[in-house]
Amino acid sequence: MPIEIPKDKWPGSIKKVTLGATSAEGGTRAKSVTVGGETTLPYLHFEAPTPNKPVIAIEIKSHRPDDWSPLLGEVWGDAMNDPAQWAKKAEEAGADIIVLALTLADSPEDAVRIVKSVLAATGLPLIVWGPGQAEKDNDLLVPIAEATKGEKLMLGICEDKNYRTIVATAMANGHVIQARTPMDVNLAKQLNILITDMGLPADRIMMDPTTGALGYGIEYGYSVMERLRLAALQGDSMTQLPMIVTPGFEAWKAKESKVGDGVPEAWGDWKFRAIHWETLTAVALVESGADIIVLRHPESVKRVKETIEELIAV
Amino acid sequence: MYIIGENIHIISEKVKEALTNRDREFFMDLAVRQVEAGAKAVDINLGPRKKDWAEVFPWIVETVETVVDVPLSIDTTNVDGMEAALKTIKKNQAILNSTSAEPERLEKIPALAKKYNAKVIALTMGTSGIPVEADARVNIAVETLIPHMMEIGFNMSDLIIDPLVLTTSGCQQYCPHLIETVRMLQYAWDPAPQISVGLSNVSNAVPNENRPLINRVYLSMLMGVGLQMMIANPFDKEQNDVIKWIESKDMSTPLARIYNKIAERTANSEEPQIEDFDLKDPDQSAIWKTTQILLNKVIYADAYLNN
Numbered sequence: 001m002p003i004e005i006p007k008d009k010w011p012g013s014i015k016k017v018t019l020g021a022t023s024a025e026g027g028t029r030a031k032s033v034t035v036g037g038e039t040t041l042p043y044l045h046f047e048a049p050t051p052n053k054p055v056i057a058i059e060i061k062s063h064r065p066d067d068w069s070p071l072l073g074e075v076w077g078d079a080m081n082d083p084a085q086w087a088k089k090a091e092e093a094g095a096d097i098i099v100l101a102l103t104l105a106d107s108p109e110d111a112v113r114i115v116k117s118v119l120a121a122t123g124l125p126l127i128v129w130g131p132g133q134a135e136k137d138n139d140l141l142v143p144i145a146e147a148t149k150g151e152k153l154m155l156g157i158c159e160d161k162n163y164r165t166i167v168a169t170a171m172a173n174g175h176v177i178q179a180r181t182p183m184d185v186n187l188a189k190q191l192n193i194l195i196t197d198m199g200l201p202a203d204r205i206m207m208d209p210t211t212g213a214l215g216y217g218i219e220y221g222y223s224v225m226e227r228l229r230l231a232a233l234q235g236d237s238m239t240q241l242p243m244i245v246t247p248g249f250e251a252w253k254a255k256e257s258k259v260g261d262g263v264p265e266a267w268g269d270w271k272f273r274a275i276h277w278e279t280l281t282a283v284a285l286v287e288s289g290a291d292i293i294v295l296r297h298p299e300s301v302k303r304v305k306e307t308i309e310e311l312i313a314v
Numbered sequence: 315m316y317i318i319g320e321n322i323h324i325i326s327e328k329v330k331e332a333l334t335n336r337d338r339e340f341f342m343d344l345a346v347r348q349v350e351a352g353a354k355a356v357d358i359n360l361g362p363r364k365k366d367w368a369e370v371f372p373w374i375v376e377t378v379e380t381v382v383d384v385p386l387s388i389d390t391t392n393v394d395g396m397e398a399a400l401k402t403i404k405k406n407q408a409i410l411n412s413t414s415a416e417p418e419r420l421e422k423i424p425a426l427a428k429k430y431n432a433k434v435i436a437l438t439m440g441t442s443g444i445p446v447e448a449d450a451r452v453n454i455a456v457e458t459l460i461p462h463m464m465e466i467g468f469n470m471s472d473l474i475i476d477p478l479v480l481t482t483s484g485c486q487q488y489c490p491h492l493i494e495t496v497r498m499l500q501y502a503w504d505p506a507p508q509i510s511v512g513l514s515n516v517s518n519a520v521p522n523e524n525r526p527l528i529n530r531v532y533l534s535m536l537m538g539v540g541l542q543m544m545i546a547n548p549f550d551k552e553q554n555d556v557i558k559w560i561e562s563k564d565m566s567t568p569l570a571r572i573y574n575k576i577a578e579r580t581a582n583s584e585e586p587q588i589e590d591f592d593l594k595d596p597d598q599s600a601i602w603k604t605t606q607i608l609l610n611k612v613i614y615a616d617a618y619l620n621n
Binding site for chain 1: 611612617620
């Protein structure tokens with residue numbers, strides 16, 4: 001018996017957001033990366049193709065982190081001491097985008113210098129995160145935004161308590177914004193409204209819905225992503241933004257990946273488990289519609305990229 | 315519309331302070347003004363008063379009954395406090411607010427209401443919380459609340475079912491279901507049970523400036539499906555206008571027409587349509603956006619009116 005597959009046609013679609021500007025576009029990137037543009041739910045090829053495949057960003061830090069898992073220290077080695085070297089290795093590992101996370105120890109001058117060194121070391125588009133304290137974020141991100149005018153960085157992380165200064169400098173200097181809310185559709189939409197009300201066009205905002213890791217609330221995370229995407233497709237303009245997610249950060253916080261000692265023997269090989277933790281967290285989010293996936297371990301990058309290729313293959 | 319005035323509520327700082335000072339004048343004034351504003355009954359919610367219930371409940375009843383001649387709704391979880399209030403009430407048939415389908419409350423509170431010939435508000439909520447779906451809430455009424463009332467020989471015309479309004483800020487998916495619950499409950503039993511809702515719950519956790527608009531748009535939908543009783547703020551003049559317009563089918567102004575249209579659409583199981591509204595009029599545009607939030611068509615955000 002022939003079966004007709006029902007197809008949805010949605011009134012709404014996701015905006016396209018481009019990161020990075022080439023020399024022709026006023027920056028110095030070897031290429032730019034565009035994400036978003038979806039017109040249906042993820043990977044329903046029979047309804048519509050995936051217009052821009054999800055991309056992988058690798059997270060590096062301005063200083064060698066002392067709270068990261070030793071497994072990450074082992075794989076990145078001495079490159080972790082030099083953000084430019086680290087960025088280069090991340091590009092070699094398959095990153096489409098570099099995320100540079102600054103620390104509280106960085107002065108504005110250091111931060112600008114480090115950002116420039118990373119831009120010089122790689123041609124990939126760059127995302128820069130402040131250390132996560134409102135005042136310090138503003139102190140660092142404003143001079144960076146000015147010093148890299150036209151590069152179309154993504155600046156983060158805007159939250160409801162601190163977005164005005166970062167949005168203003170992104171508007172003035174042609175950058176994109178990462179808008180984070182804590183796993184809540186209402187708050188996600190609210191922040192998008194507040195940011196666009198300031199005058200930043202919606203195609204220069206990405207939502208960071210916060211996700212949790214495998215075993216640590218990821219089902220809340222992907223439920224929120226699903227609701228946001230459904231609302232967007234139904235035509236709610238203030239949810240029609242592509243999403244950036246941080247499974248690397250989330251998964252490597254989990255005890256299962258972070259530590260190898262003092263855990264039950266039944267947990268098995270540490271490295272095997274840790275990489276699976278990051279990969280599975282990431283893949284669940286890819287399947288929920290994530291557009292930029294920020295990872296930490298090169299092996300996870302490889303596996304998630306393979307999965308994405310399989311998902312978009314018709 | 316039978317409004318049970320909600321303003322004597324311990325959540326208000328002024329009420330809290332007046333209670334601490336046993337300020338009779340404050341409560342007398344608040345009760346009188348609510349009745350003058352149209353309240354047909356006065357709700358009294360001073361919390362459970364675990365330590366001083368034996369003194370507080372008779373005191374507030376005596377204070378309020380000194381000046382108003384309407385039923386009092388005793389709104390507390392403290393069963394001893396309810397009884398102390400019931401013993402003191404002299405003027406009108408009281409309302410106990412509330413029982414639910416949770417066994418312990420259902421065991422005690424309707425029996426108490428029966429003993430003192432009071433009405434009782436029964437929430438469509440069981441031990442496993444508040445169901446989203448309209449059917450499930452109606453089932454709690456039909457399978458648990460009403461049979462229990464019949465079993466104890468409760469006068470069914472004294473039963474008021476409250477299907478539980480939840481806020482559009484965070485529980486948005488419940489809002490359209492509540493409308494359907496109110497519609498269906500009227501057919502759940504013969505004679506139809508009385509239905510009451512706590513209207514302002516629909517805007518809990520919403521910034522204050524947006525609350526009255528959300529309340530009155532929701533009210534127009536609920537009146538469309540036949541709501542005739544609610545716990546609400548009788549001082550809300552624009553809400554009272556909406557009640558008047560819908561009850562008298564007053565179409566003399568654009569806003570009166572719009573609220574009547576929303577009620578009519580909801581009555582006919584239709585959704586308000588964008589062409590019902592003149593979106594160039596900022597008031598109508600805001601009402602349209604509010605209908606979309608309340609029907610869970612558009613995700614709520616505090617700044618939804620700017621969307």
